Amino acid sequence: MKPEISTITFFCVSPDAPDDGYFAPGEIRPLIDGRDVLDEVFDEGVTNLWESLEGDALAAGETAREVLLAGPECSTSCCGAVRVTIRREGPDVLWTDWENSSDGPGLPDFRFAAGQYDAEVARLARD
Incomplete structure (x- = not known):
């Protein structure tokens, strides 16, 4: 049986103008098969993908790497976080071993065509 291939798109969310004078960060959110999967499992804070772009953490190589996708504005030790392991396997990129320490639901593994990813x-x- 051939594994299901998903599609991924990243979209940017501009911050709302803060009432308290503090800067509210924008977010980069992954859409998997058209679903904002982080919205489904984590409502404690914001995505951390801006930082991932600087270190090229979203790039998929043969060596698996864990990426922090979302965390609270306070601390991951109190409100949890969402992490995923990203790796390349042949012609595919896998997002596996999701960790959601915020007491939210987990997510299944996803497989993407490497070219699309x-x-x-x-x-x-x-962008």
Whole structure:
């Protein structure tokens, strides 16, 4: 049986103007098969993908790496976080071993065609 291939798109959310004078960060959110999966499992804070772009953490290589996708504005030790392991396996990129320490539901593993995934990560870096 051939594994199901998902699609991924990243979209940017501009911050609302803060009432208290503090800067509210924008967010980069992953849409998997058109679903904002972080919205489904984590409502304690914001995505941390801006930081991932600087270190190229979203790039998929043969060596698996854990990426912090979302965390609270306070501390991950009190309100939890969402992490995923990203790796390349043959012609595919896998997002596996989700960790949601915020008491929210977990997510299943996802498999993306490497060409589509790499193109989307490159588009995000350009934008």
